[in-house]
Amino acid sequence: MKELIEKYNTPVPRYTSYPTVPNWKPDTFQKESYLNRLTDGFAQANADGISVYVHLPFCESLCTYCGCNTRITINHKVEEPYANAVVKEWALIQNRFTDTPRIREIHLGGGTPTFFSPPNLKMLVEGLLEGADIPADASFSFEAHPSNTTQEHLDVLRSLGFDRISLGIQDFDLKVQKAINRRQTVEDVDRVMRGARKAGYRSVNFDLVYGLPFQTMEGVRDAVEKVIELKPDRIAFYSYAHVPWMHPGQRAYSEADLPGPQLKLTLFTMGRQMLLDAGYEAIGFDHFALKSDSLYKAYADGTMHRNFMGFSDLRTDYLIGLGVSSISDIRNGFAQNIKAVEPYIEKVNNGILPLFKGHLHTEEDSFIRDQILNLTCRHHTSWKDETPARKDYMRNCLPHLSECVNDGLAVIGDDEVSVTEKGRVFVRHICAAFDADMHQAEVRQRYAQGV
Numbered sequence: 176m177k178e179l180i181e182k183y184n185t186p187v188p189r190y191t192s193y194p195t196v197p198n199w200k201p202d203t204f205q206k207e208s209y210l211n212r213l214t215d216g217f218a219q220a221n222a223d224g225i226s227v228y229v230h231l232p233f234c235e236s237l238c239t240y241c242g243c244n245t246r247i248t249i250n251h252k253v254e255e256p257y258a259n260a261v262v263k264e265w266a267l268i269q270n271r272f273t274d275t276p277r278i279r280e281i282h283l284g285g286g287t288p289t290f291f292s293p294p295n296l297k298m299l300v301e302g303l304l305e306g307a308d309i310p311a312d313a314s315f316s317f318e319a320h321p322s323n324t325t326q327e328h329l330d331v332l333r334s335l336g337f338d339r340i341s342l343g344i345q346d347f348d349l350k351v352q353k354a355i356n357r358r359q360t361v362e363d364v365d366r367v368m369r370g371a372r373k374a375g376y377r378s379v380n381f382d383l384v385y386g387l388p389f390q391t392m393e394g395v396r397d398a399v400e401k402v403i404e405l406k407p408d409r410i411a412f413y414s415y416a417h418v419p420w421m422h423p424g425q426r427a428y429s430e431a432d433l434p435g436p437q438l439k440l441t442l443f444t445m446g447r448q449m450l451l452d453a454g455y456e457a458i459g460f461d462h463f464a465l466k467s468d469s470l471y472k473a474y475a476d477g478t479m480h481r482n483f484m485g486f487s488d489l490r491t492d493y494l495i496g497l498g499v500s501s502i503s504d505i506r507n508g509f510a511q512n513i514k515a516v517e518p519y520i521e522k523v524n525n526g527i528l529p530l531f532k533g534h535l536h537t538e539e540d541s542f543i544r545d546q547i548l549n550l551t552c553r554h555h556t557s558w559k560d561e562t563p564a565r566k567d568y569m570r571n572c573l574p575h576l577s578e579c580v581n582d583g584l585a586v587i588g589d590d591e592v593s594v595t596e597k598g599r600v601f602v603r604h605i606c607a608a609f610d611a612d613m614h615q616a617e618v619r620q621r622y623a624q625g626v
């Protein structure tokens with residue numbers, strides 16, 4: 176496995192969307208056309224329920240490794256006007272709907288959602304839920320910072336229907352925490368986890384990162400051991416992407432402080448094996464879940480979905496993004512909000528949807544997107560019943576898969592492809608074979624390494 180990981184440590188997208196954001200065609204994006212598609216497809220998408228993502232960008236201090244769209248401030252007066260603007264944006268979008276929205280999924284991400292006080296979060300969530308239908312299988316989640324999440328946060332959000340939390344751990348090693356300017360103890364994490372269980376949350380996720388400055392085998396082994404002891408239901412074990420020209424905070428340390436490619440790979444393979452040995456099931460390339468968790472169940476029964484929020488156990492056709500920089504996905508179109516807080520609030524207060532770029536799918540984009548979704552979520556795709564032109568497209572892509580087939584990662588059948596057990600870690604490379612934009616060599620250079 177280590178040799179394969181080394182071989183396939185090449186740049187490939189994460190495929191939370193297709194086309195991927197750098198390959199959107201902004202020149203062909205027209206806001207009104209996007210909004211017409213939003214309205215036209217709503218009734219069908221709403222029958223199964225929709226997802227809502229809210230970006231809450233504020234953090235009290237900058238974690239130097241961070242790649243998110245954040246606003247660093249200790250001034251909590253920013254909470255109320257921002258939360259009010261999000262509720263207003265939701266009202267503007269609802270004006271485009273033809274029926275009462277059925278909200279099946281809400282995720283509060285950031286930034287630090289727990290920067291907001293519990294009363295302000297309550298006001299925000301109640302604003303989203305007002306007049307909406309909530310189906311029985313709805314599932315709401317939020318990103319909780321271990322050092323500032325209080326029992327009141329947990330209780331208030333639980334009372335509003337939240338049943339999953341995600342805790343950013345990254346690493347417990349003090350030297351690493353100092354370099355990334357993110358201090359949190361095992362005790363903080365334990366306190367929030369216990370509080371969440373007591374309040375009735377059914378699933379806890381941890382985010383871990385490998386490839387951070389000063390990480391060592393001993394440090395990562397120790398962090399994963401502590402994580403296994405705490406026993407979250409899900410774990411995302413992400414690769415750190417070093418792009419200081421995009422995220423200047425990463426200049427707080429130098430490249431020489433980062434583990435080299437060999438060590439980085441070893442950190443991943445060691446951590447992965449430890450999680451598998453501890454009873455976690457691998458899902459996709461960097462997620463792990465206990466068999467009792469709903470994400471594993473969705474993965475096992477073939478209903479798992481993937482969108483801008485990552486893997487999800489609920490399949491919805493509409494993901495409405497609210498707040499600065501958030502992206503909406505309506506299956507045949509993407510649209511992203513502007514990134515700066517004040518212009519966002521101003522536009523929304525003036526009744527203008529704050530979109531600044533997007534992509535309108537052609538039918539071919541949608542077809543390729545479905546193939547990629549099948550591969551990432553179900554490890555199999557078939558184009559047997561497609562038009563001759565689509566069959567030709569897929570067949571013409573097959574030569575790009577030859578290395579993966581030779582290495583036993585994928586099997587080509589009669590107008591179908593399956594990902595083998597061994598190939599699951601490399602599914603992004605298998606998807607890339609069918610990605611029209613990836614067939615140009617220079618496009619590959621835009622992405623962070625595959626592992």
Ligand code: SF4
Nearest residue numbers: 234237238241243286
């Ligand atoms: S890692 Fe999270 S808490 Fe840290 S700056 Fe980024 S968004 Fe804020």
